[in-house]
Amino acid sequence: MAEISPDDFDLIVVGTGLQEALLAAAASKTGKRCETASSATKVEVALSGDDSSLYTDVEVERDSRADLGPLRDYNIDLAPKALYCADPLIGALLACGAQHYLEFKLVQASYVWRGGRLARVPAARADIFRDRSLGPADKRALMRFLTAAAGALHGTGPLYGVFCGRQPLAALLEAQGLAPHLRDFILYALAMADAEQGRAALALYLESAGRYGAGTGALLAPMFGAGELPQAFCRVAAVAGALYVLRRPLAAALLRGGRCVGVRTRDGQVLTCMAMACNTGTLPAAWGGPASPSLARGVCILDGPLQDGESQVTVVIPPRALGGANAAAVRALQVGAATSACPPGRYLLYLSTLSSGASAAHDLRPAGGMVAALGSSAGPGTSPDPGGEDSDDEAVGALASALRGLGEGPGK
Amino acid sequence: MHGRPRPPKDQPEDPEKQRAAGKRLALFSRLCNEVLARRAAKRYDEKSLALAGALLEQNPEVYTAWNFRREALQLALKGDAGPGEAQRLAQRELDLTEKAVRKNPKSYAAWFHRRWVVEQGLCPLDGELDLIDRLLDMDERNFHGWGYRQFITARAGVQAAAEDAYTATRIGQNFSNYSAWHARTTLLQRLHASSRTVTLDQLLAEADPASSTGESAASMVPTWALREEYGLVQQAFFTDPADQSAWLYHRWLLGGSLAHFAAASGTPREGTARQVLEEELACGDSTIECTVINW
Numbered sequence: 001m002a003e004i005s006p007d008d009f010d011l012i013v014v015g016t017g018l019q020e021a022l023l024a025a026a027a028s029k030t031g032k033r034c035e036t037a038s039s040a041t042k043v044e045v046a047l048s049g050d051d052s053s054l055y056t057d058v059e060v061e062r063d064s065r066a067d068l069g070p071l072r073d074y075n076i077d078l079a080p081k082a083l084y085c086a087d088p089l090i091g092a093l094l095a096c097g098a099q100h101y102l103e104f105k106l107v108q109a110s111y112v113w114r115g116g117r118l119a120r121v122p123a124a125r126a127d128i129f130r131d132r133s134l135g136p137a138d139k140r141a142l143m144r145f146l147t148a149a150a151g152a153l154h155g156t157g158p159l160y161g162v163f164c165g166r167q168p169l170a171a172l173l174e175a176q177g178l179a180p181h182l183r184d185f186i187l188y189a190l191a192m193a194d195a196e197q198g199r200a201a202l203a204l205y206l207e208s209a210g211r212y213g214a215g216t217g218a219l220l221a222p223m224f225g226a227g228e229l230p231q232a233f234c235r236v237a238a239v240a241g242a243l244y245v246l247r248r249p250l251a252a253a254l255l256r257g258g259r260c261v262g263v264r265t266r267d268g269q270v271l272t273c274m275a276m277a278c279n280t281g282t283l284p285a286a287w288g289g290p291a292s293p294s295l296a297r298g299v300c301i302l303d304g305p306l307q308d309g310e311s312q313v314t315v316v317i318p319p320r321a322l323g324g325a326n327a328a329a330v331r332a333l334q335v336g337a338a339t340s341a342c343p344p345g346r347y348l349l350y351l352s353t354l355s356s357g358a359s360a361a362h363d364l365r366p367a368g369g370m371v372a373a374l375g376s377s378a379g380p381g382t383s384p385d386p387g388g389e390d391s392d393d394e395a396v397g398a399l400a401s402a403l404r405g406l407g408e409g410p411g412k
Numbered sequence: 413m414h415g416r417p418r419p420p421k422d423q424p425e426d427p428e429k430q431r432a433a434g435k436r437l438a439l440f441s442r443l444c445n446e447v448l449a450r451r452a453a454k455r456y457d458e459k460s461l462a463l464a465g466a467l468l469e470q471n472p473e474v475y476t477a478w479n480f481r482r483e484a485l486q487l488a489l490k491g492d493a494g495p496g497e498a499q500r501l502a503q504r505e506l507d508l509t510e511k512a513v514r515k516n517p518k519s520y521a522a523w524f525h526r527r528w529v530v531e532q533g534l535c536p537l538d539g540e541l542d543l544i545d546r547l548l549d550m551d552e553r554n555f556h557g558w559g560y561r562q563f564i565t566a567r568a569g570v571q572a573a574a575e576d577a578y579t580a581t582r583i584g585q586n587f588s589n590y591s592a593w594h595a596r597t598t599l600l601q602r603l604h605a606s607s608r609t610v611t612l613d614q615l616l617a618e619a620d621p622a623s624s625t626g627e628s629a630a631s632m633v634p635t636w637a638l639r640e641e642y643g644l645v646q647q648a649f650f651t652d653p654a655d656q657s658a659w660l661y662h663r664w665l666l667g668g669s670l671a672h673f674a675a676a677s678g679t680p681r682e683g684t685a686r687q688v689l690e691e692e693l694a695c696g697d698s699t700i701e702c703t704v705i706n707w
């Protein structure tokens with residue numbers, strides 16, 4: 001294997017996940033602008049070895065009769081993302097110029113699982129107008145709350161004092177006199193919160209709604225999947241002068257006086273640096289940072305959308321809404337061929353939830369059952385063709401071990 | 413264009429911009445004077461038309477230039493221009509109006525010219541609805557677009573039911589759209605005009621100039637259709653009682669219900685008609701929490 005040259009860097013970043021790529025981009029861009037650095041700032045990124053140790057159990061299920069379509073057209077994410085339009089990550093993209101390498105599609109609708117069916121979340125004025133299932137009082141209450149909350153964000157309006165308080169969002173909504181189903185909408189679908197926090201999330205939602213077009217939603221899904229995000233930042237870093245080294249696993253980090261001064265690759269080459277950055281998952285357990293919550297993730301390939309005509313949607317199943325089977329909220333993101341994540345006629349459904357400690361399949365199977373129920377129900381409100389059914393179900397359950405402390409927070 | 417903020421008035425003048433604007437103004441004045449002179453001299457050659465076109469692309473409001481082009485086209489049509497040539501000339505006019513409308517979507521002169529060209533009957537109407545659609549995507553409250561749409565749909569014989577669906581879609585996207593609600597009023601009359609049974613008394617009453625046309629227009633709409641419309645407009649003012657377009661439409665519907673009530677007085681239907689009126693009037697009361705309501 002060729003030697004890596006030069007072998008002295010300001011920063012060595014290990015791994016090309018989103019966090020690592022962001023750091024690499026930030027470091028190389030500031031390095032480029034910093035002329036006082038004694039040596040040109042170069043950043044090395046090396047792929048660490050084998051990532052499958054992140055997962056504790058994996059289960060794959062496939063209907064052998066199902067036709068998946070051309071497999072090359074799939075871009076399945078292991079860490080799927082839908083971004084808020086006003087997300088700080090969007091700001092970071094724009095600040096470093098990564099937006100040139102990315103495209104996004106708007107998420108078209110959000111749904112909440114209520115009473116055995118998917119209820120569309122009326123998130124904006126036009127949605128509230130169109131939703132005939134909401135009574136007049138509900139419409140007024142929802143509209144009034146959303147306007148007041150938006151005003152409170154800007155420091156005006158009747159909710160300002162209340163909004164700044166310490167009350168958890170759920171209690172605040174109840175105090176405002178909103179009916180339970182409206183509280184569910186706001187809490188789980190708009191604020192994307194589990195019962196405890198959510199004020200900041202609601203603020204982010206309100207800032208994001210309609211940002212890229214009047215009457216559009218608050219969420220964006222990246223074209224070609226969330227895997228494009230680290231790729232875009234990697235490109236920014238490379239353009240700014242970072243050095244990428246692939247397929248070079250590291251054997252050891254060299255410490256002197258408690259600081260990292262270099263690494264040694266498995267081939268024996270030593271690279272010196274002033275600092276090293278890596279994800280806690282790549283470090284031995286003794287060094288790991290605080291344990292992060294473990295997640296159960298799944299992905300299903302569907303042969304029809306959950307709701308006709310909508311390709312990118314998010315679904316939230318509130319805690320215990322599946323007959324008590326799920327203790328935590330289950331979130332789902334469906335993307336279709338419009339985002340080029342799968343071939344036409346197929347849809348990817350990503351599921352995730354906080355792990356209960358049991359296997360991922362145990363945590364996510366009730367949600368999978370919900371999807372199947374949608375397809376097989378032949379009620380007049382559902383799609384006329386059986387396209388909603390996931391006759392093909394490939395579930396990849398992944399459980400990040402708490403010991404490793406992977407720092408994967410609840411994915412949004 | 414609706415929804416665009418005005419630039420603040422008291423900004424310091426940029427000398428660069430002023431200079432550039434001065435140059436543009438000088439050029440524009442020369443062009444304008446030249447075109448007006450040529451029109452006065454009745455020079456309808458290609459060069460003059462090209463100059464007029466350039467002027468109108470810069471400023472579609474110079475209606476004299478539009479008149480000039482109309483005169484030129486009429487002359488050409490009266491002359492020995494074959495059908496192919498006539499179509500080409502008409503298409504050229506349409507292209508010019510499209511550029512003008514892009515520059516200023518609210519230019520009366522440009523829209524009038526487009527309407528005039530279509531009335532000459534030389535061009536296919538296929539692209540027109542598409543153009544209107546794109547305009548309304550940019551600004552769904554542009555009443556020029558809506559008026560032109562009514563003109564084209566009447567000319568092209570588009571079914572009223574299709575237009576019903578279109579207005580409903582636009583209202584669904586943003587119900588603060590007075591033009592769309594207004595389009596629904598004419599649409600409802602078209603939809604239900606044929607199903608109306610008229611008595612001689614009603615005809616005489618309509619012929620009477622003293623009777624308000626608003627009432628008789630809405631009374632053409634049968635009660636079941638009015639009820640559906642009430643349902644739709646109620647969704648709007650339940651969502652946002654401060655939005656005026658919904659209330660104006662509601663008032664028009666009330667006129668219809670009033671006419672039905674007047675027609676039904678003395679008959680068994682009077683009770684139901686009165687009930688409908690009372691319910692709808694009560695809608696206003698129930699939303700009175702918002703002080704904007706003043707019907």
